[in-house]
Amino acid sequence: MWNNTLQTFVISIMTAVGLSLSACNGAQQDIEPDTSSDDTTATETVQSSPTPEQDMDGATVAQSSPVKYDVASWDSSSERSVSINELDKIQAVYGKVVNSDENSLDYASNPATKYRFMDTDAPYLDLIDSEKYLELGWYYANPTDSDAEKALSKAHAKKSHQLAQQLMGADGAKVVTEMLNGQIIKNKTIGGQKIELAKCEFYSCMLVFNKSGEQQVDAS
Numbered sequence: 001m002w003n004n005t006l007q008t009f010v011i012s013i014m015t016a017v018g019l020s021l022s023a024c025n026g027a028q029q030d031i032e033p034d035t036s037s038d039d040t041t042a043t044e045t046v047q048s049s050p051t052p053e054q055d056m057d058g059a060t061v062a063q064s065s066p067v068k069y070d071v072a073s074w075d076s077s078s079e080r081s082v083s084i085n086e087l088d089k090i091q092a093v094y095g096k097v098v099n100s101d102e103n104s105l106d107y108a109s110n111p112a113t114k115y116r117f118m119d120t121d122a123p124y125l126d127l128i129d130s131e132k133y134l135e136l137g138w139y140y141a142n143p144t145d146s147d148a149e150k151a152l153s154k155a156h157a158k159k160s161h162q163l164a165q166q167l168m169g170a171d172g173a174k175v176v177t178e179m180l181n182g183q184i185i186k187n188k189t190i191g192g193q194k195i196e197l198a199k200c201e202f203y204s205c206m207l208v209f210n211k212s213g214e215q216q217v218d219a220s
Contacts, residue, residue, distance in 0.1 A: 074173075137205065
């Protein structure tokens with residue numbers, strides 16, 4: 001009687017263990033990840049990535065060319081012919097004044113008059129005149145600008161090159177050439193004029209003269 005009961009008990013335990021193992025195997029099969037969809041997604045992501053010639057929207061990026069200034073072909077003169085205070089002669093080099101602003105500020109935030117030689121929607125060419133400073137300012141083209149913008153930038157630089165020569169002689173041409181090549185000049189007397197700042201960067205060229213530092217032209 002006891003043996004039959006024990007045998008029945010053992011058989012029941014073995015049956016329960018077998019059912020538990022079958023359930024575990026079934027659960028593992030149910031949660032086994034499906035990697036086929038991930039592989040497909042990864043492949044699609046790589047294929048849809050933009051090529052180096054495209055931006056993030058898939059548009060082709062325009063090729064840009066550097067702005068070149070043919071300074072060697074521009075007229076050169078070794079003689080100073082204009083004083084820093086001869087505003088009419090200075091303006092004549094830049095051309096016709098389109099408009100002026102008498103409530104402007106100079107390099108050091110002093111009251112000044114700004115003379116514009118271009119329309120407001122065009123690459124600018126300005127003179128800023130105050131009691132202490134004279135500032136030449138013009139648009140410095142970027143390689144990504146249009147051909148028209150680059151052409152105007154070059155024309156402005158050429159006029160400034162000419163004006164700098166009239167104010168400083170041959171040294172003026174060198175100063176503008178150095179500016180266009182990325183050099184910065186601060187607090188130096190060159191060609192009889194005291195330069196507070198001369199530089200071209202961030203779409204802008206500025207050549208600032210301190211009027212009090214002008215040296216008289218040698219009459220001989």
